[in-house]
Amino acid sequence: MKKHPKPTESELQILRILWTEGPSTVREVNNVLSVEKQVGYTTTLKLMQIMAEKNLVNRNTDSKTHIYQANILEHDTQKNLIKSLVDQAFGGSAMELVLQALGNHKTTNEELDQIKKLISQLENVKHD
Amino acid sequence: MKKHPKPTESELQILRILWTEGPSTVREVNNVLSVEKQVGYTTTLKLMQIMAEKNLVNRNTDSKTHIYQANILEHDTQKNLIKSLVDQAFGGSAMELVLQALGNHKTTNEELDQIKKLISQLENVKHD
DNA sequence: CATTGTCTACGAAAGGATTCGTATATAATG
């Protein structure tokens, strides 16, 4: 069932670009990436080729310029990364992480409302 | 200000043992570690030596058998790891991570109460 | 006191992640 390896940090940077930009060429990804860090074109190319081998991305090779596309969902990836962190640093307790993240974070009223909404949803589920 | 590198996964395993067990010898750490994974004594030794070089741990070399002790706080480490994850996978939004973690996690009533308590504390801070 | 056990130190192998130079193919341009 687990088909995809955990993406590395560099791979995650590229995935985030693909998630927000949609299917892209290496050139396009590299252009966006260049804003956040200095990186050569062939470096990005190589990374994306490796990601294709790992099935983290698909690529369409119909035209000479290949088009790459994320093959894992942002939401699923975030979920897996959270689980890793929870296991590695919070002894498996997701709630510990939540409380830490909440406590350290400056929260706006809108965000608090958002959480309260989610909490009441969670409570409603329990009452069913 | 930033003195300590981000611990690797293996280093984090050892730190967790030091945090819960307190100052320990390599042998003691390795014994605990052996429960969760098969690992040779010298492997653990080497890792802990590296961690000492990185100042992630202190070691007392008064006696022949050295005593190691965590040199970074569990809480701070968790905070830094959360920040890394938030930056790398949640575009810097801690709230996104919280909502995800909450949503994916099966929450008990006690945990919900805990969060509600934290939220009202956060709200009180705002009213000051 | 010789043997056995336990410790640290050291070095190196193995694997993965990251970076980039170079070669080659192909398209675009004058």
Place this chain on the structure above:
DNA sequence: CATTATATACGAATCCTTTCGTAGACAATG
């Protein structure tokens, strides 16, 4: 059509992490 620009492929260097074998110091034991 020659030149220039842009693409992929490939391989290698570098760096980091992880693992462990071996050697030497020292203590404990028979």
